[in-house]
Each structure stands twice: as structure tokens, then as C-alpha cells.
Amino acid sequence: MDRPFDQEFLRKLALLKFITKKLLLSGGEGDKLGRKRGGCIEFADYREYTPGDEYRYIDWTVYGRTDRLYIKEFSREEQLSVRVLLDRSNSMRFGGTDGVPSKMDYARRLAAALGYVALVSQNRLQISAFAKGAFNSTREVVSEANLTKIFSFLGALEPAGETDVANALRKSALKARYKKLVVLISDLMDQTPAQKELCMLRARGFDCCVFHVLSKGEQGAAAEGVFFLKDSETGRSRRLLLRDEEHNRYKGLLTEHCEGWRKFCINHGVKYFLAFTDLPLEKLVFDFLRRGGLLK
Amino acid sequence: MSFAFPYAFFGLALIPAVILLRLLALRPRELVVPSLMLYDKLQPPPAEAMTARRKKFGVALALQCLAILVAVLAAAGPFVSTKTPEPRRAVLVLDTSASMKTKTSGGSTRWDEARKAALDVTGSLDSRDTVTVVATAPETRAPEVSAGLTKSEAIVRINSLAPRDWTGDMASAVFAAKPGTGSNDVLHIFSDRRPDLRPEMLNAAELWLFGGVSANCGIVAFGARTNDKANVEVFAGVRRFGTAIMRTPAILVNGVEAAPITSRKSEPILDRADWFFEVAAKDGEVIEARLTGPADDLEEDDMAFAVMSGSDEVRALIIGEDDPYIRKALESLGITVTFRADEGALAAAEADFAVFNAIAPKSPPALPCVFVAPPAGAGFFDVGKEVVKPEFGIQTESKLFGRMPVTGIRITRSVTLSPKPGEEARFATLITCNDGTLAADWLGPDRRAIAFGFRLGWMNEKSDTNWAQFPSFVILWSNIVGELTGGSGPKAQRRFRHYRTGEEFRPGPRDGTKTELTGPDGKAVARDASGALVLGNAGLYESRGGPAIVKIAANLLDETESDNSGLRMTPAGAAPAAGRVAFKEDRKALSPWFYVAAMALLLGAWLVESRGI
Numbered sequence: 070m071d072r073p074f075d076q077e078f079l080r081k082l083a084l085l086k087f088i089t090k091k092l093l094l095s096g097g098e099g100d101k102l103g104r105k106r107g108g109c110i111e112f113a114d115y116r117e118y119t120p121g122d123e124y125r126y127i128d129w130t131v132y133g134r135t136d137r138l139y140i141k142e143f144s145r146e147e148q149l150s151v152r153v154l155l156d157r158s159n160s161m162r163f164g165g166t167d168g169v170p171s172k173m174d175y176a177r178r179l180a181a182a183l184g185y186v187a188l189v190s191q192n193r194l195q196i197s198a199f200a201k202g203a204f205n206s207t208r209e210v211v212s213e214a215n216l217t218k219i220f221s222f223l224g225a226l227e228p229a230g231e232t233d234v235a236n237a238l239r240k241s242a243l244k245a246r247y248k249k250l251v252v253l254i255s256d257l258m259d260q261t262p263a264q265k266e267l268c269m270l271r272a273r274g275f276d277c278c279v280f281h282v283l284s285k286g287e288q289g290a291a292a293e294g295v296f297f298l299k300d301s302e303t304g305r306s307r308r309l310l311l312r313d314e315e316h317n318r319y320k321g322l323l324t325e326h327c328e329g330w331r332k333f334c335i336n337h338g339v340k341y342f343l344a345f346t347d348l349p350l351e352k353l354v355f356d357f358l359r360r361g362g363l364l365k
Numbered sequence: 366m367s368f369a370f371p372y373a374f375f376g377l378a379l380i381p382a383v384i385l386l387r388l389l390a391l392r393p394r395e396l397v398v399p400s401l402m403l404y405d406k407l408q409p410p411p412a413e414a415m416t417a418r419r420k421k422f423g424v425a426l427a428l429q430c431l432a433i434l435v436a437v438l439a440a441a442g443p444f445v446s447t448k449t450p451e452p453r454r455a456v457l458v459l460d461t462s463a464s465m466k467t468k469t470s471g472g473s474t475r476w477d478e479a480r481k482a483a484l485d486v487t488g489s490l491d492s493r494d495t496v497t498v499v500a501t502a503p504e505t506r507a508p509e510v511s512a513g514l515t516k517s518e519a520i521v522r523i524n525s526l527a528p529r530d531w532t533g534d535m536a537s538a539v540f541a542a543k544p545g546t547g548s549n550d551v552l553h554i555f556s557d558r559r560p561d562l563r564p565e566m567l568n569a570a571e572l573w574l575f576g577g578v579s580a581n582c583g584i585v586a587f588g589a590r591t592n593d594k595a596n597v598e599v600f601a602g603v604r605r606f607g608t609a610i611m612r613t614p615a616i617l618v619n620g621v622e623a624a625p626i627t628s629r630k631s632e633p634i635l636d637r638a639d640w641f642f643e644v645a646a647k648d649g650e651v652i653e654a655r656l657t658g659p660a661d662d663l664e665e666d667d668m669a670f671a672v673m674s675g676s677d678e679v680r681a682l683i684i685g686e687d688d689p690y691i692r693k694a695l696e697s698l699g700i701t702v703t704f705r706a707d708e709g710a711l712a713a714a715e716a717d718f719a720v721f722n723a724i725a726p727k728s729p730p731a732l733p734c735v736f737v738a739p740p741a742g743a744g745f746f747d748v749g750k751e752v753v754k755p756e757f758g759i760q761t762e763s764k765l766f767g768r769m770p771v772t773g774i775r776i777t778r779s780v781t782l783s784p785k786p787g788e789e790a791r792f793a794t795l796i797t798c799n800d801g802t803l804a805a806d807w808l809g810p811d812r813r814a815i816a817f818g819f820r821l822g823w824m825n826e827k828s829d830t831n832w833a834q835f836p837s838f839v840i841l842w843s844n845i846v847g848e849l850t851g852g853s854g855p856k857a858q859r860r861f862r863h864y865r866t867g868e869e870f871r872p873g874p875r876d877g878t879k880t881e882l883t884g885p886d887g888k889a890v891a892r893d894a895s896g897a898l899v900l901g902n903a904g905l906y907e908s909r910g911g912p913a914i915v916k917i918a919a920n921l922l923d924e925t926e927s928d929n930s931g932l933r934m935t936p937a938g939a940a941p942a943a944g945r946v947a948f949k950e951d952r953k954a955l956s957p958w959f960y961v962a963a964m965a966l967l968l969g970a971w972l973v974e975s976r977g978i
Contacts, residue, residue: 160399232400258400287399295393295410300401307401308393310410310418322403 073181073220081355082182083189085364087149089250089276115139148211149250150193152241153180155223156255156282157198158232159302164284164346172282175346176254177223179280182354183252184219186364188212196222199237200230231302232259238266242273254280256287257330258302264333271337278340278363281330285347287323366955369442376437380430387426425974432966439959444952452493453551456542457483457519459526460556461500462533476528479555482573486553487519498522499542501533501556508538 074082118127118138126140155176165171170178180196187194188210196219197206207222234255241251251270257263257279270277292311299306309315327343334341340363344353358364368374398404465476487496496519500509511522535556542552555573884890 163399256399258402260400260402292394292396296396297393298401298404299395299397301397301399303401305401306395307404308409309404309407310414312414315407318407319403322406326403 073178073223074185078182078351079185081351082185085186085354085359086190087151087186087192087250088362088365089149112141112143114142116142148191148193149187150195150209150245150247151183151187151252152245152249153183153194153196153252153254154234154237154241155180155196155198155226156200156232156234156237156253156257157203157226157228158200158230158256158258159228160232160256160258161282162228162301164286166286169285169347172256172284172346173226173228175344175350176280176282177226178350179282179344179353180252180254181220181223182350184223185216188216188219194219197237197241198222198226199233199240200228201233201236203230204237204240232256233261234259234263235261235266238263238270242266242270242275245273245275248274248276250276250278252278252280254282256282257326264337267333267339268337271339277334277338279330279334279342281327281341281343283323283327283343283345285345366443366445368438369444371441373437373441376440377434379433379437383429383433384426387422387429391422421973425970428966428970428973432963432970435959435966436963439956439963443955443959445955447951447953449951452491452495454495454497455486455490455519456497456499456550456552457486457523458499458535458538458542458552458554458556459483459501459523460533460535460538460554461502461526461528461531462556463528463531465528465533465556474528479573480523480526483523483553483555484520487516487523490516492516497542498526499538500526501535501538503531503534508534508541510541 115128115131116139118140122140126142128139128141131137131139157173161171161173161176163172165174184194184196191211193209193211194215195207195209197204199205205222205226207219210219232255234253234257238251238253241249253267267277267279293313295308295310297306298309331341331343333339340361342353342357342361342363344357348357354364459479461476465479466474490496494516495512496514496516497510497512498514498519499511502508511519514522533556535554539552539554551571553571553573
């Protein structure tokens with residue numbers, strides 16, 4: 070995955086920036102305007118002088134016109150820290166047929182695109198791939214020069230193990246020294262509910278975004294008959310008679326599952342995107358994410 | 366329904382293969398899913414659903430197998446053929462020989478029956494058929510062939526035919542018709558005898574035989590001549606019903622010795638070695654002739670016929686059916702023929718039977734036999750009660766009375782012949798002339814012989830006189846010269862003692878004298894490899910070997926006449942046989958319908974399986 074996108078796509082990506090409701094200060098100077106006033110770099114506002122303010126920030130021109138003392142305030146550009154959590158469990162292997170990428174490939178490209186946006190915007194970026202018992206992360210990088218490393222990391226990922234979203238969220242929250250934009254890319258096929266951890270992140274001031282990646286064929290097997298259904302992650306089997314009735318029931322359950330996540334995210338201020346792998350990545354990034362308020 | 370490609374039925378092996386594959390497909394398959402998280406919330410299938418699924422599977426499988434079966438049938442090329450008969454050529458060979466004039470029991474002649482059958486066959490033909498009518502002719506003439514006739518023309522032609530006083534060469538007639546016969550021809554032969562043809566030539570023919578069982582089956586002809594060596598020549602021919610191929614033309618027995626007193630010759634005359642024809646003669650005169658054989662070897666209709674010649678005028682009495690051939694043959698010899706009447710006319714023919722009533726006292730036997738009377742003279746056989754001796758105690762007078770058209774002979778006494786030496790026989794009848802003078806004449810140089818007929822049933826059935834005790838029978842009176850002694854049977858040392866002179870005749874050795882025989886055409890009769898004279902033609906033969914010229918009626922009858930043995934006889938008036946008929950065959954293929962049926966079955970299987978119908 071050395072060059073996952075063409076130049077045109079990259080050029081478009083370079084024009085995008087993350088939108089966060091909270092200004093996230095990561096310490097370094099980036100393209101995000103911090104809430105902290107003062108400092109320099111970019112004028113932010115005026116305020117009336119109060120004793121103790123530095124005289125040098127008094128705008129004498131305004132004093133001359135209004136005869137009142139106003140202090141000029143400046144916003145300091147701060148770096149946004151983006152943490153991408155990429156599900157690399159075995160269930161992400163599915164969906165790669167007929168030119169449609171697998172969930173893993175799709176998630177990889179999505180993560181690469183978001184990472185590119187982050188690094189081009191002088192934001193901090195850290196990508197973690199997780200599964201049950203496995204949590205691999207890149208170093209938090211800032212420069213565009215690290216794109217190759219990021220792409221290589223993503224390209225080397227192989228699906229394996231069980232999904233464990235909750236643990237990944239927990240780890241990302243525990244290790245974070247400052248607030249971040251946490252982007253979760255997963256199919257959310259997790260027996261353990263992860264909503265609690267997501268709430269925890271939100272409570273700590275993290276901005277969160279969930280990409281629910283599903284493959285089209287995952288909406289239900291078309292075949293009919295008696296099957297031994299085998300879980301790709303746990304290897305567990307179950308004998309089931311699949312007919313139209315069962316297929317419809319499964320689709321209903323899947324819809325219910327997705328809808329549950331969507332409602333949860335909306336209620337907790339988390340951006341939620343349901344992305345099927347047959348949806349072109351360009352459309353997702355330049356259309357849905359911009360309209361969804363993640364990028365601008 | 367037939368199949369053009371029966372090898373296609375090997376395709377039925379697909380059925381078990383399909384069943385096996387379907388059963389394998391019925392087994393649960395493994396399907397890897399990303400996660401069972403949602404599938405775990407699905408309920409396991411109910412038992413009813415599984416049962417319904419199995420039923421659906423069974424019905425669908427049955428329909429599929431049926432579809433394969435129908436498809437295989439279609440691939441085998443089923444067809445239905447309809448046959449339309451091609452025009453046929455019917456060949457009708459009609460026997461127009463003289464024997465066809467013979468009346469049948471129904472009163473009509475054989476020819477009437479044959480013509481009626483031929484017309485029936487013609488009437489049953491299709492209008493497109495053609496008819497060839499062949500009328501037989503003697504061997505020296507070509508058969509009359511009328512070919513290419515339509516039905517109406519054939520009917521006219523058949524009605525124009527009639528039997529003639531000639532023989533019919535059936536072989537020539539069939540050959541005349543056969544070369545033109547094709548596979549679609551049918552050959553009908555209307556005759557009273559089996560054609561003397563190879564069986565393969567008759568395989569395709571329908572034989573219509575109208576002769577029935579005839580009585581003119583057997584001939585025993587013998588003749589004697591006198592010479593200084595007292596040689597006797599005997600010609601004998603015997604034929605019987607029931608023997609399919611046996612042909613016994615007249616056998617010329619030469620060299621029967623009549624040295625000084627008598628001569629005796631035993632000769633196997635049939636195909637059985639235990640049959641003997643014996644002749645005893647004295648001074649060139651036959652004084653005894655006998656045919657002996659085992660009792661169980663005679664058939665119901667066997668007949669012996671004898672003609673003794675001693676002068677130019679011979680009379681014969683034939684006990685049997687009135688057969689024009691016999692009559693014609695005998696008449697050609699100048700023999701006056703008197704036939705026995707049939708059973709219904711028994712009373713009217715009392716004279717003929719009277720002779721034998723004297724022998725079979727209780728009831729006249731239906732004997733096929735021949736009685737050769739003495740030469741014509743005044744008087745008659747007066748078979749009166751006064752001449753019958755009471756040895757036949759139970760006989761009644763009424764049955765004994767009758768007249769014969771031969772005068773001067775009276776049955777005056779009965780004698781007994783001894784079956785064993787020194788023992789009197791139980792049965793014999795002595796016939797003498799009325800006045801004794803005639804009797805003397807009978808015994809003189811011009812005396813005539815008496816031939817005989819026999820029938821075994823006569824012996825066995827008339828047991829009231831204990832005739833069954835005779836192991837073989839001797840019924841011959843040759844001028845009634847004496848009594849026979851010395852036992853019975855072919856091996857017995859017979860002696861014949863003249864009743865008047867007391868001379869005893871003994872068999873003597875052969876002298877090997879040869880005679881010349883001249884046939885009807887005046888030419889000498891040739892001999893075959895065995896030295897026997899071959900009598901090839903019917904007619905009167907003359908034997909020249911001494912002072913007397915003996916005329917011998919030989920080979921009187923067509924040997925194949927009325928020889929119905931070994932043949933299936935189609936009764937007159939029966940439905941004609943179809944023969945071998947070629948057909949034009951039209952085939953209607955059924956494959957498309959079978960293919961449609963197979964497709965419909967497959968559609969049904971699909972509907973059952975996918976839609977649950």
C-alpha cells in the first residue's frame with residue numbers, strides 16, 4: 070500500500086480539514102485555532118483593558134478613535150491529534166468479491182485517506198490496528214514525511230483474531246495525554262458492547278467518529294437450505310435452516326444493529342457513518358464526510 | 366410403440382447418479398460468516414419445517430427422475446408405425462385332375478369345394494390386388510397360366526375351369542407360378558393331394574386340400590403266369606395312409622418258384638420287415654396269396670387291392686369308396702368293376718356285402734377290400750342260407766343273402782383251416798359253384814383267383830367268433846382247393862392240401878427264372894440297380910416268360926393321389942390365410958412430445974423445490 074491513491078485524489082484530500090466541535094489542543098502549533106487567547110500569530114478579537122494586561126497589546130489606534138482602552142487578542146494555531154482505530158479482526162476479511170473491496174481493504178483505504186488529511190493539515194496522527202489480544206499502533210506522527218510509514222503500516226495489516234472494540238477504545242483513552250479525535254473504523258461485529266467505552270471517551274472530552282463498515286453481501290447469505298454456519302472469528306458453528314424467512318429476519322437484525330449504533334452515536338455526540346464497501350471511497354470522503362461534518 | 370435408438374436407454378443410469386448427487390447436496394453445508402453475533406438470535410428450524418422440506422425434496426427428486434426417464438425415452442426415438450398393405454399378387458393353383466371329381470361326404474365333388482374356396486379367396490382380395498390362376502395339367506402338357514387378372518376376371522376364369530380326365534402335375538403348376546412370386550405374393554394351392562415339392566417351395570403357400578382321407582390308399586397287385594417251370598411273377602404295391610413319404614410302387618417279384626408242386630415267395634413289401642406277401646402256386650397257377658403282418662400295424666383305412674389275371678377278362682370287386690381313379694385304372698384293363706356301396710347304401714349293395722357277410726356273420730365289416738370274382742358266366746353268387754354252414758352259428762340268414770353279378774358260384778360250405786399243424790382252423794369259408802360244374806371249372810386251368818381285403822378291426826372287433834385268436838389272418842381262397850395246414854405266420858411251414866386230390870403243396874426253392882416285362886408303351890421295362898423292374902407308367906404290362914402272356918395291371922394309381930399324410934389340411938370354406946404381405950410403413954416420431962413432457966417435469970420439479978408448489 071505504498072501509493073493507495075492517485076494524485077488527483079490526493080490533491081483533493083489536501084484541501085480537506087477535520088472539523089471538530091471542540092478545539093483540541095495538542096500542544097504543538099498546527100492549523101487548528103486554539104481557544105487560548107493571547108500569544109500571537111493570528112488576531113482573534115478585542116476586549117476591554119483590565120488591569121494587569123500587557124500594555125503592548127493595547128490598540129492605541131482604537132483608543133485614539135474611541136478614547137477607550139482595548140486589548141488586541143490573538144489565537145494561537147494548535148495541532149489536532151487524530152487517533153484512528155482500525156479493526157483488523159477476521160470478520161473484516163469478508164466482502165472482497167466482484168471488484169468490491171473487502172471490509173479490511175476498504176477500512177485500510179479509509180484510514181489512509183483520513184491519515185493523509187490529518188498529516189497534510191499539520192495534525193498529529195496515530196493509527197492503531199486492533200483485534201482481541203492484539204493492539205498495534207504507529208507512532209504519533211506529524212509530518213507528511215511519515216505518510217509512507219503510515220501507508221506501509223496499513224498495508225501490512227492482515228485480518229486475524231476476534232473483534233474487541235471496547236478494549237481498543239479503552240486503551241486509546243488510557244494512553245492519551247490530551248484530547249483527540251478518535252476515529253473508529255470497524256464492522257462492529259463484537260459480542261462485547263463498546264458503547265460504554267465510547268461514552269467514557271466522550272466524557273473525557275474526546276471527539277469521536279465511528280465508521281461502521283459492512284460489506285454488501287453481509288446483509289444475509291443468499292443460499293437456502295440447512296447450513297453449518299461457522300463464525301470466522303471464533304470458529305464456532307451452528308446448524309441453521311436458512312430460508313427466506315431466516316434471511317429476512319437476519320436482515321432485520323442487521324438493520325436493527327446498525328440503527329442501534331446510529332442512535333447511540335447521535336445521542337452521545339459521536340459522528341456515525343455506515344459505509345458499505347460498494348460505496349466508492351471518493352464519494353464517502355468528499356461527499357458524506359463533508360456533509361456529515363467530519364471534514365470540510 | 367418402437368424405438369429407433371434403443372441404446373439411449375443406457376441413459377437411465379443417470380437416474381441413480383442424480384439421486385446420489387441430490388442426496389449429497391441435501392447434507393448440511395458449511396458456510397463461514399463474519400460473525401454469528403446476529404445469527405445467534407435466529408431460532409433453530411422447527412420440526413415441521415424440516416419435514417416439509419424433506420417432502421418437497423422427495424417430490425422434486427421424483428419429478429426430476431421422471432424427467433430423466435422421459436428424456437431418455439425421447440432420446441431413444443420412440444415412434445409409432447402404421448402399416449398399409451401393398452398390393453398383392455395372389456397365385457391360385459387349382460388341381461384339375463380327374464380325382465377332383467370325387468364326391469365328398471357332403472355330396473359335392475372335391476372340385477366344387479376347391480372352386481368355392483378359390484372364389485372365397487379371390488373375393489377377399491383387395492381391389493388393387495392382381496390374381497394369377499394356374500390350372501394343372503398332365504406332366505406332358507404345360508399348365509394353363511392366366512396372369513395379371515383382376516378380381517372379376519379371376520372369378521370368371523375360375524368358374525371356367527373344370528377337372529378333366531387326366532392327371533395333374535402340381536409341381537409344374539407351382540413352378541409356373543413361383544418364378545413370378547414376390548415377397549408380397551401369396552400362393553394358394555387347391556388340390557386333393559399334397560404337391561410333390563420341396564418343403565421350402567410350399568412354405569409360402571396355403572394348401573387347400575379337399576381329398577380328405579381316401580380309401581384308395583393301398584394296392585396289392587399281383588399276377589401269375591404259367592409256364593413249364595411253373596414260375597410265378599408277382600407284382601405288388603402297397604401304400605398306406607399315415608406314412609408321409611413312403612412310396613411303394615409296384616414291386617416285381619421274380620423268381621417265385623412253383624417247382625413241382627408249389628412255389629412260395631416271401632418278400633417284405635412294406636417298410637416293415639415283418640410284413641410279407643406270399644404267393645403259393647402250382648403249375649403256374651396261384652393257389653394261395655397272403656399278406657401277413659403284425660396285428661397292430663394296420664391302420665383304419667388300410668386297404669388291399671388285388672387283381673388276378675388269368676385271362677383277358679378279369680373282374681374285380683372293390684370294397685371301398687368309389688374312386689374314379691381305381692375305376693378308371695381297372696376299366697383300362699378291361700376289368701368290370703363293382704364297387705361296394707357306402708354305409709348308407711348298404712342295403713342296396715347287398716350283393717357285394719353278402720360275400721363278406723358270410724365271413725363276418727354278425728355285421729358286415731366296413732372293409733376296404735377287393736374281391737376278384739371268377740370270370741363272367743351265367744349265374745350269380747347266390748349267398749343263400751342253404752349254402753352257409755352252421756359253423757358261424759350266430760349268423761343270421763338275412764345278412765347272408767345277396768347277389769353278386771357273377772353267376773354260377775355258390776357258397777356251399779365252410780371249411781376250417783388249422784392255424785397249427787394238426788389243428789383245425791376256426792374260420793374259413795369255402796365257396797363253390799352252384800352246381801359243382803362251375804366249381805370244377807373254377808378249379809380248372811382257367812380258374813381265377815380270389816383276392817382279398819382285410820382290416821384288422823374286422824378281426825378284433827368281431828370277437829364273437831374268436832377271430833382274435835388268429836395271430837395273423839389268412840383270407841384267401843384260391844379256387845378253394847383244399848385246406849391250409851402247417852400253422853400260420855410268415856415262418857410257418859405252410860402246407861396246402863388240395864381238398865379234392867389230397868395233394869399237398871410245399872414251398873420250394875427259387876429257380877431264378879427271369880421273365881420279360883413289357884410296359885404299356887410296348888417297350889421292355891428297365892431294371893434298376895437292384896435288378897428290380899421299374900414300372901414307371903400306369904397301364905397294362907405284359908409278362909412274357911413262358912407260353913402264357915400275363916397281363917398285369919401295374920402302377921395303376923398316381924402314387925401321390927390323396928396322399929394327405931403329414932400335411933396340415935385347410936378345410937374347405939375356411940377363411941383364407943393372409944400370406945406374407947409386404948406393408949408400406951409410415952413412422953410417426955414421438956420424441957418431441959417426450960421432450961416437452963420432460964421439460965414440463967423439470968419445470969414442475971423446479972417449482973416444487975424453489976416455490977414450494
